[in-house]
Every structure is written in structure tokens, then in C-alpha cells.
Amino acid sequence: MNNNMQLTDQDIMNDLLTMEKQIASAYNTGITEASCQNLRKTLTDNLLDTQQLQYTIFDTMKRNGWYQTKDAQTEDVNNAKSKFTNIKNQL
Numbered sequence: 001m002n003n004n005m006q007l008t009d010q011d012i013m014n015d016l017l018t019m020e021k022q023i024a025s026a027y028n029t030g031i032t033e034a035s036c037q038n039l040r041k042t043l044t045d046n047l048l049d050t051q052q053l054q055y056t057i058f059d060t061m062k063r064n065g066w067y068q069t070k071d072a073q074t075e076d077v078n079n080a081k082s083k084f085t086n087i088k089n090q091l
Contacts, residue, residue: 010066013057017067020054 007015027047034040061067072080 013061017057020050020057024050024054
């Protein structure tokens, strides 16, 4: 077996991004299932830290051309805001 394969910086960043997304998902599940306010606060704080780290990784990847995105059109953003405001108001 050849163990000389080297991961590129892009491979490592992609792995980190995937891992942070999974961690955020796990914290989110924990928050919704926790009944203890202190635990919920701790998990929420950790989720916010994880989201910030995820964004830092994403932004680094984007700046290096490793994660392609396109800007949303203003009309699309406004439509999404309106849609989710309506859903929220129905709840």
C-alpha cells in the first residue's frame, strides 16, 4: 500500500469545512433536545463559535478559488426574506 499520498491544502480545508458542518449539526440537535438551560446556553455558545470557524474556513476557501459561489440577486434575497417572514408569521 502506498502511504506517500499528500493531501493538498484544498483537501485539508475541504475536510475541515465538512467537519465543522457536521459539528454544527450535532450542536443544533443537542440544543433542540436539551432541557437544561445551562446546557442549552453552553451548546448555543459552542454552536456560534463553530459557525464562526466554519465561515472562516469557507471564506479562506472562497478567496483561494476552492469554493465557488455566486452572489444572490437583490430580488432573490428580498423574495426569500418575504417567504420566510410569511412562514414565521403563520406559526
